[in-house]
Amino acid sequence: MTTAPPPTVSAPASPAEQVYFGHPEKKVTLYFLVTGLLMLLIGVAIGPLQALNYANIDVYQYLPFLKSYYQGLSLHGVLNALVFTTYFISGLLLYLPCRALGVRPNLVVAWAAYWTMTIGVLMAAWAVLGNNATLLYTFYPPLQGSPLFYIGAALLVVGSLIIAVQVIVIWTGWKRQHPGETTPLVAYMSVATWMMWVIASLGLVVEVVVFLIPWSLGWTKGVDPLLARTLFWYTGHAIVYFWVLPAYISWYALLPRQAGGVIASDSMARLSFVLFLLLSTPVGLHHQYSDTGLSIGWKTVQMLLTFLVVVPSMLTAFSVGASLELAAQARGGGGYFGWTRRLPWKDPVFTAQVLAMISFIPGGAGGIVNASLALDTAVHNTAWIPGHFHITVGTATTLTFFAISFWLLPHLTRKPLASVKMALWSAWLWFWGMIIFAVGMHWEGLIGIPRRTYFAGATGLSEMISRAQVPLALTGISGMVLAVAAVLYFTVIFRTLLGRTRVSAQAEVPIPFSQSLAEVEALAGNGGSPKIAGAVRVLERLWVFFALALALVLVMYLPTFISLLLNPHPVPGLRLW
Amino acid sequence: MLDHHTIERYELGWLVVAVVMVLLMFAGVIASMITETVPGMFGSPARYINPTQLSKTEFAAPGLKVSPDGSVNAYMVARAFQFQPNVLRVPANTPVTLHFVAADVIHGLMLGQGNVNAELVPGQVATFTRTFKSAGTFVSQCNEYCGSGHQTMSFTLIVEAPK
Ligand code: HEM
Ligand SMILES: [Cu+2]
Ligand SMILES: [Cu+2]
Numbered sequence: 001m002t003t004a005p006p007p008t009v010s011a012p013a014s015p016a017e018q019v020y021f022g023h024p025e026k027k028v029t030l031y032f033l034v035t036g037l038l039m040l041l042i043g044v045a046i047g048p049l050q051a052l053n054y055a056n057i058d059v060y061q062y063l064p065f066l067k068s069y070y071q072g073l074s075l076h077g078v079l080n081a082l083v084f085t086t087y088f089i090s091g092l093l094l095y096l097p098c099r100a101l102g103v104r105p106n107l108v109v110a111w112a113a114y115w116t117m118t119i120g121v122l123m124a125a126w127a128v129l130g131n132n133a134t135l136l137y138t139f140y141p142p143l144q145g146s147p148l149f150y151i152g153a154a155l156l157v158v159g160s161l162i163i164a165v166q167v168i169v170i171w172t173g174w175k176r177q178h179p180g181e182t183t184p185l186v187a188y189m190s191v192a193t194w195m196m197w198v199i200a201s202l203g204l205v206v207e208v209v210v211f212l213i214p215w216s217l218g219w220t221k222g223v224d225p226l227l228a229r230t231l232f233w234y235t236g237h238a239i240v241y242f243w244v245l246p247a248y249i250s251w252y253a254l255l256p257r258q259a260g261g262v263i264a265s266d267s268m269a270r271l272s273f274v275l276f277l278l279l280s281t282p283v284g285l286h287h288q289y290s291d292t293g294l295s296i297g298w299k300t301v302q303m304l305l306t307f308l309v310v311v312p313s314m315l316t317a318f319s320v321g322a323s324l325e326l327a328a329q330a331r332g333g334g335g336y337f338g339w340t341r342r343l344p345w346k347d348p349v350f351t352a353q354v355l356a357m358i359s360f361i362p363g364g365a366g367g368i369v370n371a372s373l374a375l376d377t378a379v380h381n382t383a384w385i386p387g388h389f390h391i392t393v394g395t396a397t398t399l400t401f402f403a404i405s406f407w408l409l410p411h412l413t414r415k416p417l418a419s420v421k422m423a424l425w426s427a428w429l430w431f432w433g434m435i436i437f438a439v440g441m442h443w444e445g446l447i448g449i450p451r452r453t454y455f456a457g458a459t460g461l462s463e464m465i466s467r468a469q470v471p472l473a474l475t476g477i478s479g480m481v482l483a484v485a486a487v488l489y490f491t492v493i494f495r496t497l498l499g500r501t502r503v504s505a506q507a508e509v510p511i512p513f514s515q516s517l518a519e520v521e522a523l524a525g526n527g528g529s530p531k532i533a534g535a536v537r538v539l540e541r542l543w544v545f546f547a548l549a550l551a552l553v554l555v556m557y558l559p560t561f562i563s564l565l566l567n568p569h570p571v572p573g574l575r576l577w
Numbered sequence: 578m579l580d581h582h583t584i585e586r587y588e589l590g591w592l593v594v595a596v597v598m599v600l601l602m603f604a605g606v607i608a609s610m611i612t613e614t615v616p617g618m619f620g621s622p623a624r625y626i627n628p629t630q631l632s633k634t635e636f637a638a639p640g641l642k643v644s645p646d647g648s649v650n651a652y653m654v655a656r657a658f659q660f661q662p663n664v665l666r667v668p669a670n671t672p673v674t675l676h677f678v679a680a681d682v683i684h685g686l687m688l689g690q691g692n693v694n695a696e697l698v699p700g701q702v703a704t705f706t707r708t709f710k711s712a713g714t715f716v717s718q719c720n721e722y723c724g725s726g727h728q729t730m731s732f733t734l735i736v737e738a739p740k
Pocket of ligand 3: 683684685719720721722723724727728730
């Protein structure tokens with residue numbers, strides 16, 4: 001629909017300056033996105049090797065550039081989960097809200113954020129590539145890596161916070177200039193996401209800046225590992241919402257137009273983002289059910305709060321489903337399920353996002369299992385866990401980001417997508433690859449196979465392996481499917497970016513900001529209801545919800561942190577790899 | 578085509594469904610905790626001992642200890658890259674209290690038998706009382722990354738039928 005306009009090729013390829021003319025922020029956005037994708041390329045290249053490891057096939061002995069399985073796993077986890085996501089989200093959630101509000105960001109600040117991040121990532125990469133930070137992406141002390149790694153990680157987060165502050169400042173400025181107006185949906189959701197991240201990143205920032213950096217430099221003798229874990233997971237849970245909310249923004253506010261329809265309910269979308277702002281952070285203890293030394297009471301309370309996140313997730317499912325049905329009806333579809341046939345399945349932008357959403361259904365269900373104090377005992381630290389997050393961040397988020405790259409890169413560069421067909425294939429293969437992966441890994445987890453284990457040389461697995469032949473084979477096969485998917489995806493992306501033809505400015509892929517049903521009705525003359533407008537006016541006060549979210553976090557975490565700080569148990573660092 | 582009021586009415590209904598679902602989940606999980614699906618979740622007190630001075634504690638000589646009153650305790654130390662002892666024999670059908678502590682970095686252990694899954698943070702003692710019913714040999718591994726030898730850190734639990 002809106003994604004592939006017939007390319008009208010302008011005779012001489014326009015110089016790059018002209019492409020960014022009018023919107024110079026396109027360039028910095030492009031840098032964020034493409035750097036993120038390059039990091040993903042490296043991270044993903046190691047994934048299939050890990051999948052083979054889980055099929056009990058050892059290729060690491062032939063790899064001169066990786067000192068160990070765990071060095072590879074550190075690269076994979078850090079680059080995919082932390083670096084790729086942070087770059088991509090920083091670019092996306094800078095560009096979209098600014099365009100939605102019609103405000104140009106301060107480019108000096110945006111580039112400063114980009115370079116802060118990049119210097120940080122280069123430092124951390126240097127440490128990991130030199131095998132001096134083989135800590136996995138959770139870097140729990142007392143395992144101690146090179147200071148470069150921790151400083152780099154801090155700079156990565158600082159870069160994202162610069163963008164966060166910039167977007168929030170732009171929004172407050174816009175509010176001042178547009179009193180009484182409702183923030184456009186995409187900008188609203190972006191600001192809510194960045195506010196959430198500002199609160200959520202505090203744990204990681206304190207852990208790294210106050211404890212790990214001085215300790216790794218030898219300025220302090222020890223770090224309390226339990227305190228460090230608690231700070232890490234304070235951010236570590238909320239970060240999953242930092243990964244998923246940008247995908248939700250796309251599903252809620254861009255996909256309807258890409259499918260040829262409208263947003264079913266604008267106010268419910270706002271409500272669910274306010275709920276995410278409130279509920280993403282005060283729940284990190286659910287990653288520490290198995291840690292002795294923390295109170296069972298607070299674990300239980302945070303478990304209950306975790307379950308509440310089900311509510312905005314279900315709202316999202318409803319809204320997005322309704323929007324798609326409306327779109328299909330607008331295209332002449334009908335019936336209970338028959339309408340789904342009328343959707344634009346040939347469009348990779350659409351299809352990749354729908355597949356991402358489908359993968360999120362089992363992903364969410366598995367998350368409920370992990371969040372249950374009792375059930376978690378059966379799966380904690382088993383292969384189940386990577387099984388779970390590859391269909392959440394690894395598919396729901398990543399495949400949505402693929403879809404976004406299929407329209408946003410052409411939008412930013414005015415270069416048409418190199419191959420629609422190959423893009424479609426990459427999406428389907430990624431989806432099926434991850435589904436097979438997830439089936440295998442969840443199943444292995446139930447048998448008791450641990451995660452993060454180099455199989456060659458493992459001494460305690462043989463009996464479990466004999467019971468897990470089928471799922472282990474599934475993991476191996478999925479790795480191969482995913483390798484093909486990744487090759488296709490990156491081929492499309494690089495062929496697009498390196499392509500020579502640029503379409504004319506008029507033929508630029510538009511940003512698919514969708515209209516809401518209420519807006520369409522209002523335009524047609526049957527005005528909006530005052531009651532819903534009232535709800536939107538309440539939801540518009542994001543600063544109030546920000547303050548509430550902070551207060552909730554203090555209530556949920558302060559007692560635990562106070563008791564940890566009053567009884568510190570620092571231990572010295574060790575390098576055991 | 579539906580108008581947005583109707584859709585929002587349906588969506589409010591759905592919101593209620595979601596809230597009811599969450600409440601049922603609360604109830605289910607709390608019930609499973611009260612009935613002790615995972616035994617001893619409420620009971621085990623947090624205890625910290627200095628991991629560099631284990632020799633001054635009951636972990637000085639790791640292994641199984643039967644007290645004069647008949648109670649059975651097992652003390653296990655996890656350190657890179659070994660559990661001490663790495664084979665533990667326990668009697669079947671007898672309550673056994675397992676005490677784990679990590680001496681250097683974080684380790685972890687899952688015993689499929691008896692619903693044990695512990696993150697062993699240095700010095701934080703993890704205690705579980707279990708009665709193992711079926712005799713047999715159960716092998717598991719350290720399940721928290723602890724360094725290059727992580728995969729070689731196995732633990733064998735042998736439950737012996739009474740002779
Ligand atoms: C080609 C696609 C991929 C394959 C075949 C793959 C495979 C794997 C496997 C087998 C593991 C488990 C390793 C272990 O526990 O020992 C793993 C871990 C992980 N993967 Fe992937 N993965 C892929 C893509 C991704 C993506 C796209 C992301 C995130 C955006 C991701 C994030 C992670 C993270 C965070 C871990 C955990 C690392 C750790 O335990 O420290 N992976 N991956
Ligand atoms: Cu979590
Ligand atoms: Cu280990």
